[in-house]
Amino acid sequence: MAKASNIRLADVKKINSELFTLTYGSLVAQLIKDYEDDDEVNKQLEKMGYNVGIRLIEDFLAKSGIGMCADFKETADVISKVGFKMFLGVIPTVSNWSADGKEFSLLFDDNPLTDFVEIPPGHQNLLYSNIICGVLRGALEMVQMRVECRFLRDVLRGDDATELRVKLVELLQDEAPPSDE
Amino acid sequence: MPAFDSMFVCVAVVGKNNDPLFLKGFTDEAELKFHYIVHTSLDVVEDKVANSGKGNPEMYLGHLYSIEDYKVYGYITNSKNKFIVVMKDRDGVPKDNEIKSFFRRLHVVFANMFCNPFYTPGQPITSESFGRTVATLASSL
Numbered sequence: 001m002a003k004a005s006n007i008r009l010a011d012v013k014k015i016n017s018e019l020f021t022l023t024y025g026s027l028v029a030q031l032i033k034d035y036e037d038d039d040e041v042n043k044q045l046e047k048m049g050y051n052v053g054i055r056l057i058e059d060f061l062a063k064s065g066i067g068m069c070a071d072f073k074e075t076a077d078v079i080s081k082v083g084f085k086m087f088l089g090v091i092p093t094v095s096n097w098s099a100d101g102k103e104f105s106l107l108f109d110d111n112p113l114t115d116f117v118e119i120p121p122g123h124q125n126l127l128y129s130n131i132i133c134g135v136l137r138g139a140l141e142m143v144q145m146r147v148e149c150r151f152l153r154d155v156l157r158g159d160d161a162t163e164l165r166v167k168l169v170e171l172l173q174d175e176a177p178p179s180d181e
Numbered sequence: 182m183p184a185f186d187s188m189f190v191c192v193a194v195v196g197k198n199n200d201p202l203f204l205k206g207f208t209d210e211a212e213l214k215f216h217y218i219v220h221t222s223l224d225v226v227e228d229k230v231a232n233s234g235k236g237n238p239e240m241y242l243g244h245l246y247s248i249e250d251y252k253v254y255g256y257i258t259n260s261k262n263k264f265i266v267v268m269k270d271r272d273g274v275p276k277d278n279e280i281k282s283f284f285r286r287l288h289v290v291f292a293n294m295f296c297n298p299f300y301t302p303g304q305p306i307t308s309e310s311f312g313r314t315v316a317t318l319a320s321s322l
Contacts, residue, residue, distance in 0.1 A: 018296070025298025116296035118308055 017089075021115045028128060038125035045127070049134020057139035060086065072168055073097075075145070076104050079136070079166075088112055092164070105152070108162040119156050127151050129162075136166060144172045188275055189319040190251065190267045191215040194291065196303060197261035199223050203306040205315060208269075219265045222246065222253045226263055229255070240288075241281050256284040262291070275322065283322055290314050 031041045064082050069075045076094045085091050089112060096105035113129050127133075133149035140147045146169045153159035193215070194203040206215050225245040230238065242255035247270065256264040264287055268275065294300060294311045306312075 022296060022298070025296075029298040116293050118297050118299065118310060120299045120307075 017112050018115070021112060021117075024113050024131075025117060028126075032123070032126070038123055042125070042127045042130045045130035046134040046137070049131035049136075050138040051134075052131070053135035053138025053140075054142050055138075056087070056135060057142040060139070072101060072104075072145075075140075076106075076166070080106060083139075096163075096165075098167075102168040104166055106164040106166065108164070111155075111162060114156055117156060124157060126157075127154065128156050129154070132164065136164075141172070144174070146170050146172055188268050188271065188322055190269050191218070191265075192287070192315055192319055193219040193265040193267075194306065195219065195223065195263040195265060198303075200303070201305070202262075203311070203315075205312060207316070207319060215267060218248060218251065218253060218267055221248070222255060222265050223263070225253075226255050226257060226265075230257060241284055243277070254280055254284075256288070258288060264288070264291070279322060283318065286318055287315065290318065 028041070028045070031044055032038075035041050035044065060083060063086065066078060066082065069078060080092050080094050084106075090108065090110060092106040092108045094104055095107055097103070111129060113132075117128060119126055119128060127150075130151065133151065136149045137147055148167045148169055150165055151163070152165050153161055153163040155162045190208050190210070191204065191206045193201065193205075196202050201216065201219070204212065204215060204219065206212050222245045226242060229242050229245070233239070240256055240258060242257060245253045245255045245265075247253070250270045252268050252270050254266045254268065256266075258264075264284055266280070266283070290311065294306065294308055295302065297308065300306070300308065
């Protein structure tokens, strides 16, 4: 697809992936120490991801130069082939479309966030990569889509694959700007 | 079941304060005996390290000492983590190169385990996958 190759690779700065992985790992470990509750940590990771996503989308649109997507299916392809490739260097597979075309799954063969990680026993509910869910939610909200993202399966928890489910809840209409009063 | 017993009878990881982090025996011997053998080898390790003095010290320490029918080999990292390996003394004496390469691979596996954000340095290694990888490495010799 011509659009994908328009990414100006010279603008993409690289850092050592181990540094990135270790930084994220430290972050999650610290959150666990602070909050002590897996569900709370999951929530915080998602919130942090949301804050990243609403900003990341601008960077993404500027670097990729991709215009509006015709439909949700195209959105899914762009997310996996351009978005994830640009920021995490992986291309998850888009699959398991629902009948109404409003839900799909992203299957990850590998995830740079989770290199070397083993979740200690007693933290079975921890969604280690939950920041990704937040990033997707935030980014898509900025392009007028409200989605819900959650991890269905995770290799770190002993499942056979990592599957992220994305569900389009509604298309946001442009809201009138807040009145001056 | 491996077709032949691996030469390795025990693999141990000792931290920089000489605290045991990991010990795995591959025969039916009581673990306590291996703990004793590894503990004794630590003195030899300190000797060797002190003797190598200035200049480029090698990480591979070679044959440390022999006890009963076991031979003990050592390897120390720059972060003072030590790997000790106990082998059964047999006719087919393993070449130094093979042991060196085993230690190098063990070092890589150890570094990967160390990068786990949930592993606290200095704590005993409880990771099952580390244990399994070490067992596979050991039986491959």
